[in-house]
Amino acid sequence: MHIIESGNVAAASGVKLAKVQVIAAYPITPQTPLTEKLSEFVDSGEMDAQYIPVESEHSALAVCIAASSAGTRAFTATSANGLLYMHEQLQWAAGARLPIVMCVVNRGIGAPWTVWNDHQDSISQRDTGWIQLYCCDHQQIIDTVLQAFYLAETVSVPVMVCYDGYILSHTYMPFDIPEQTDVDRFLPPFSPAYALDPKQPANLNTVTLPDVRPDVRGDVAPGYMEIRHNLHMDMRAAITVAADIDRKFEDIFGRGGNPFIEPYRCDDADFVAICLGSLSYHLRDVVDILREEGIPVGVMGLRLYRPFPNQAVRNALSSRKAVIVFEKALSYGNQGALYGDIKSALYTADNRPIVHNYILGLGGREIKTHHLEKALRESCTAPDAIGDTPVWIGLKM
Amino acid sequence: MTTTSAAKTTILNLPEDELVHPGNRACAGCGLSIIYRIGLKALGRDTILVVPPSCLTVLQGLYPIAATQLPCLNVTFASTAAGATGILGAMRAKKNETTTVAAWAGDGGTSDIGLQALSGACERGENFIFICYDNEAYMNTGVQRSGTTPQGVITTTTPFSGKAQRKKDVPSIIAAHGIPYVATASAAYPLDFFDKITKAKTMKGPKYIHVHTPCPSGWGFHSRFTVKIGALAVETGLFDLYEIENQKFRLTGASEKLIGKKRKPVKEYFKTQSRFKALTDDQMADIQKEIDAKWEGYQQVA
Structure with missing residues (x-):
């Protein structure tokens, strides 16, 4: 269905179609209308998700980290200083290999205060271990949100979907909202290899030593460096996966062909x-x-x-x-x-x-x-x- | 809802199921190791823990070995209560209504860096139990002052004259959120702590338990005196065991028994630990006066 709406609504519509289970967000301009729309979807019953209005961006990503660790599909969105406030949590989410998707509605960062658009926020987070995808128009925003969940969950790496504040977030353009049945065909439900569960207890993100170390059965487990090497290698593998996803998306929705450039x-x-x-x-x-x-x-x-x-x-x-x-x-x-x-x-x-x-x-x-x-x-x-x-x-x- | 006395657990009917493996990395005489063992018995196996960096991170073991049999999510220092919130969100999404979500943080992770997230979670009414083990300084990093370090205490960042400021009253701050249950406990009275967790598990919404937790290496006493010193803090009326259940305050256990009784002078507590060596007689007298005034208030409501 084609509609004329804002970039933020395009993003929110993608999140709804992706059947996200846990959403946590804190208000910041120009991201706010996106999360307002999501709270509207949830409060009206249009979307079956937990919307958690946290007290900071640091906590927004903390909620997503925990919700994802407990096996649910999680989403947040932010801009500018909100993203910077998440910096510690960004690295934690990537290190913990959690397929969280976050929209970054690009805005310049203080000081001095600015609320207008540039890319310093997401670019300054480029080495946090997150995949970063950038969008040029509203169609790309909704499509990229759907692809982002697929990509994140395939390689177990979180994804930022970045789009320009105001220029895209607050302008209105026509775009196609995919059918739910097609989205369900494209994006399978989230099924993590492990989720926090009292029946299968595990201690996640514990202190890890510089060297490899045997577990109680004598099997050697990776040290910090192996764990981080895996993150890097899976990030590199994400390039091929992104191309595969683009092909699959094109097969179903008829849009694609340029996954990288x-x-x-x-x-x-x-x-x-x-x-x-x-x-x-x-x-x-x-x-x-x-x-x-x-x-x-x-x-x-x-x-x-x-x-x-x-x-x-x-x-x-x-x-x-x-x-x-x-x-x-x-x-x-x-x-x-x-x-x-x-x-x-x-x-x-x-x-x-x-x-x-x-x-x-x-x-x-x-x-x-x-x-x-x-x-x-x-x-x-x-x-x-x-x-x-x-x-x-x-x-x- | 009326205020009820906690059911009394004794050493005879304490669950035998051990959820903490022996041989963990806690220091000898660690107050935390007492309450962690007993606390997990009270929480039971259908529990997910959330833990920020603290001595507990070390006690729980180094990858790939864990000292606990419960699932646990280690989170960043400031995000404990938000982490618990996320797990609860996931549990609701999965229609899981039985699993207890328990956050377990030190005093720094609760009252300093973790306070904003805890306040947010309490205001939102998140259905968790938050346990703060208060050993009154940043012990895991080597005894630096925290918001809950008492006045006069020598730490590595208050090295000569001791901390100038008073101890932050965290339970009162949390109680001001109007949550259903706030309690204090002590590592010297683990069964009282057990009963408070058991009671907290029956309630919906945020539950906060603040546990006074003696630390031999940080407080400067022999590891054999952990329980004795924890008990002395209660017997002198310095640290009180209480519950605030649906806004109603009442003393419990050993503190309740002190009403109308003569308390030990607080000086006796101070002289057992080297961290208090900078306290002057005048300062001790002032603290004694504050304790007496506090207890005067307790007697009047009792």
Whole structure:
């Protein structure tokens, strides 16, 4: 069924279709309408879930960690400082291998206070052991929420579904709400290998020693390092799993084909702009303008940021003359995080394109099409003139 | 609902089922090891535990060996009550109405870093039992002061003149949430603790039990005196055993028996432990006066 609704409602509709059993959330802008919608679904009886209005984001994820450990499908959502307040719990959820799904409605972080959009919140959590998926439109939000549960539960790694605050969360767009019967065909019920159970007692997340250690039967159990190595290897395996899930999703719902990177006019492009989230759609307009001038340029939206699909990125970019990375976040004192990741992926390529980095839109600074156009034109027409340091777009002082 | 006396358990009818394996990692004379063993007997096998970092994390064993026979979720320091909330949510989702969810945290994990989550869970009316074992400092990290460290106590972060501030009254803070059951207990009176858990299990909503738990290495006494010192805290009227059941306060057990009786001077308790060595006679006299005034209040309501 096609409806016109906000990005937050698209996310909430995905959560409902996924038959989440436990939801915990704390209010923060611009995530709030998503969890308000979920409480509406639960309170009206439309959705059979436990909605737990906790007293902090730290506790929101604590509830999900425990609910998931006890064998139920769990969901939360947050933004900005709420996500940062979860930082300890993010690592705990990943280390405990719990397939929690969380929507991160991207917003800049204080200080100073900002409520507007950028990507510093989720990018700053990239090394927590969570899978990160980014969405460009409302259809992708609802579809990605459904795929996220499948992915999380297949590899036992939690997933963040990231989408731009306001630009997607609060704008209205048409999108298709899948049929419940199709979703049930796509997403089986959550059946964990172990769930907390008095009939099968286990002590979870205990102190683990630097070395391996035999259990009471004499069988050697992994040490901390083996446990963490498994997390890394399963994160890497998630790249293949994400591609499989994309195929299965396409079979049922007719949408898919680009699990890692969504390209636009890139087939013959010597120059490729790349970014996360809705900005890639904004850049499509800019690409169209430059194409009319005869500049062979395209744009790619990166959907899977962690685990980083190095091979797909290398394949997509190594034959280009220049790659232009637009970012709404940065690793302070160095460069954009995505910029570093892309350069790293291209290092082993036979042909290494020039890579540029533009930082823009921090704290909701308006991104003007003509700013993007100017930057991209400069990168395409004089790629050698731009160095290896990030160039800031839209600074007024 | 009326206030009822807890059914009295004796050493003769205490359940024989042992849910804690012998040979765990607790220190010699550990007050926690007494109440953990007895407390788990009261909770029974149909229980899921939630434990933040604390001495209990160590007592329960290092992976892959566990000292407990109950399922247990180890959670981050600040999130004990929220973890219990999540398990309860899952139990409701699975239509499990029988399993007891019990959080078991130290005084730091309860009254300092864990207070926000505990307050939130109490306000939401979560159906759990929260047990705080209060050994009056951060013992697992090496005896640093906590919110429940009493005034004057030497710890590794109040090394010479002792803690300047008073002990935080956590049971009163929790009772102010209006939850159905708040009780105190002591490792020196494990059967009283057993009965309080048993009673808590019959009630719906948040139940909070605060257990005074002597710690030989942190308090500076010989490991053979754990029970004696715990009892002395009660006999001097310093730490009182009570219940607040549906907002009604009453003293229980050994404290109830002190009403109208002469209590031992609190100085006797202080001189048994090296942590009190910075307390001056004047400070001890002031504390004695506070205890006397508190008990004056108890006699009037009794």
